[in-house]
Amino acid sequence: MNMTMTTPMTGTSELAPGDMLDNYRIDRIVARSGMAVLFKATDTRNGRPVAIKVPHADLEADPVLFERFKREQEIGIELDHPGVVKTFDREERSRVYMVLEWVEGRLLRQLLDQERKLPGNFPIARAVHITQGICDALDYMHKHGVVHRDLKPENIMVDDQDNIKLIDFGIAMKEDARRLTFVNMSAAMGTPDYISPEQVKGQRGDQRSDIYALGIMFYEMLTGEVPFTGSNPLVVMNDRLQKDPKPARKLNPQISPALQEVLDRALEREPRKRYSTAADMSWDIDHPEQVEVQESARKPRLKGLRLPETRKLMLYVGLGLVPVMLFGLMLLLAKR
Numbered sequence: 001m002n003m004t005m006t007t008p009m010t011g012t013s014e015l016a017p018g019d020m021l022d023n024y025r026i027d028r029i030v031a032r033s034g035m036a037v038l039f040k041a042t043d044t045r046n047g048r049p050v051a052i053k054v055p056h057a058d059l060e061a062d063p064v065l066f067e068r069f070k071r072e073q074e075i076g077i078e079l080d081h082p083g084v085v086k087t088f089d090r091e092e093r094s095r096v097y098m099v100l101e102w103v104e105g106r107l108l109r110q111l112l113d114q115e116r117k118l119p120g121n122f123p124i125a126r127a128v129h130i131t132q133g134i135c136d137a138l139d140y141m142h143k144h145g146v147v148h149r150d151l152k153p154e155n156i157m158v159d160d161q162d163n164i165k166l167i168d169f170g171i172a173m174k175e176d177a178r179r180l181t182f183v184n185m186s187a188a189m190g191t192p193d194y195i196s197p198e199q200v201k202g203q204r205g206d207q208r209s210d211i212y213a214l215g216i217m218f219y220e221m222l223t224g225e226v227p228f229t230g231s232n233p234l235v236v237m238n239d240r241l242q243k244d245p246k247p248a249r250k251l252n253p254q255i256s257p258a259l260q261e262v263l264d265r266a267l268e269r270e271p272r273k274r275y276s277t278a279a280d281m282s283w284d285i286d287h288p289e290q291v292e293v294q295e296s297a298r299k300p301r302l303k304g305l306r307l308p309e310t311r312k313l314m315l316y317v318g319l320g321l322v323p324v325m326l327f328g329l330m331l332l333l334a335k336r
Helices: 063-078 108-116 124-143 185-190 207-223 232-242 259-268 278-287 311-333
Strands: 024-032 034-042 048-055 097-102 155-160 165-166
Touching: 024 048, 034 124, 034 259, 048 063, 063 097, 108 155, 108 207, 108 278, 124 155, 124 165, 207 278, 259 278
Parallel strands: none
Antiparallel strands: 024 034, 034 048, 048 097, 155 165
């Protein structure tokens, strides 16, 4: 999509409540990110509340980030599903910005943080309902060739009826689009707690990467914990390449063997062993009586592994180099 500007970008610092941006009256700042500022605004033509995403002033000077912003808008305009935040088509504008539907509700992160302060765990039925909603939205996206790549509780809105909307497609990807190179490690890869093993390895990822992130969120809703924790993001990502998560049933005995099996399959380290579609995961959640339950406790993959000594040594050396390589990459990006 051709995005023309009639005036140069001058940053977002001048925008304040009460200011006008074309036909939109700025009401308040909602959030800030490394790429943009999100405002709540009102369309003065019809009184409709909207969200406006205005990129930072220096984004135009970075062709990669600017291309990413345009791609995010294109993806948002193309998608039309009740579980995905709607991006309104471009009209004649004085500068580059996105107009999105205003979504009432709370972030899934806020709900999880609230539940941790209450006795007991996030109700299983509620976790199942929310997860099914995310599966439905993901299945629609994936069928349209879009991978979110940064699924996390901070990017999911939940309304009073526990209906969901996926938001923030800042690093989403069209499967047939060329790859963009990023100068920010977290922007290129996603969020450490929810990133898939293949993304940790620097691979592009596909719809099964989204399913892995959903598996982590489902695990977190059911247990109150993420499956991998550590003192820093490198430790978390390294553990993801080497360890299996603690069985969720050990943290919450109310979880059925069938739901445990769903979690195990969604959180497989090898993408080929995961659910191939979000619809498949949803079907298993909806039909627990037909889920084939494997051994209740999976054996650690590295323990007792029978390999020739040379191959075993090479395997351990390779795994040990992963955090070193990630640290070096972070240093290089920090210098840039």
